[in-house]
Amino acid sequence: MDFTLKIWKQANSKAKGKFETFKVKDISADCSFLEMLDILNEDLIDKVQLPINFDHDCREGICGMCSLYINGRPHGPDQGITVCQMHMRNFKNGSKIVIEPWRSKAFPVIKDLMVDRSAFDEIIQAGGYVSVTTGGVPDANSIPIRKELADLSMDAAACIGCGACVATCKNASAMLFVSAKVSQFALLPQGKVEAKRRVQAMVAKMDELGFGNCTNTYACEAECPKNISVSNIARMNREFLGAKLGAQKA
């Protein structure tokens, strides 16, 4: 298969950046999207040109590093999958593919298609954990947890923090990410203890970092490679409202 690629090139975070056009030829339909970019990069290196920078790590859909906005959709045209798991058979032979970095004030471009997503780390640091005092490892199942709740919590925990929700949201809102992280703890007894403090701290951090406001367009759910549900956002709103209204006077 042959493709014409229009790729965002930007030398560093300060540079202006622009689109450049590249051609790739004889790509196998079973080639993954990142492998196709590897082939292009090999080619560029052979020609003593700068390769294209893009983020990736596991290439098996679990780390959340890959982050390409392809033809108007984060992670490309396939549903419920990261771009590293997406194959070239999803495109028409000879078609033009536009590749852009995630665009958001909170995710500045580092180079080409690579963005700085440490804003997500800061949100996690604000409350996305359970404080534990050290001691012996507790026995499994010593705290009874309803299966449905455990399942919902696991579904929320499937979030790999890739940032596709922010990338696709017309408001560049991080609500789906934050709500998944709030939910995975709030649903379990171990996480409930700090739930009130957690939701307020994480929402405050999210706002501070310049993410937009959610207006329930649900684009995030449609594009999430892990199919995280917007019901998590509703849960976060409930948790937040409860925490604010129920707070005792200091």
Add this chain to the structure above:
Amino acid sequence: MSSSALTFSSVTKKIVMSLMGLFLIIFLLVHLTVNLFLLFDPTRELFNVAAHFMATNPVLKIMEISLFAGFIIHILFGLILQIQNWLARPKRYKVEGYSHTSFFSKFMIHTGIVILIFLVLHLLDFYFKLKFGDVPNMIIHGHEYPDMGLVVIEKFSITSFIIIYIIALIILGFHLHHAFQSAFQSLGLNHTKYTPVIKALGTIYSIVVALGFIIIPLYIYFY
């Protein structure tokens, strides 16, 4: 308030938006009910008595003030949200997203602004006319009532007025279509069983309100 509205958390803002929105959603139903009196009573008596009651009852007077407050807060918060959201993506995409998502949700600010302009015109045409303009009176059961029904019917005989009115109400319907279910989601009311029901209700509500308001001028114009 405007300075603190900027510092409210994103979740607080959406909760305020939804509460004010739900309030306006209920108001529209009341408004529609009163307007429909015009259809069922050609003497305009029912409508004029109802309109007079709405405008003078002391409890409703308080509601009127809260209604204005509701509108203003909803509009103000909507604008603040939108500006912050634009700022959250300083560099736009070359290929704008076309995710499979609720269509009308993407144009809430646009439909909202059209509705705001319509609202101002609407207040000038009817509300302020009643308050400050001269409206002919009508005697019903020995009491004098301002004949608002006549004002409405006169307006509804102007073709250009009706066309603008209908377009504005169709756009209002689009706005409401997303607004209804969105308000529940913002309040955290999301449920596998009830959310589909709320979405269906929202569709029905938006169609009923838009069509309901549109039928009245069409009926008056053609009959």
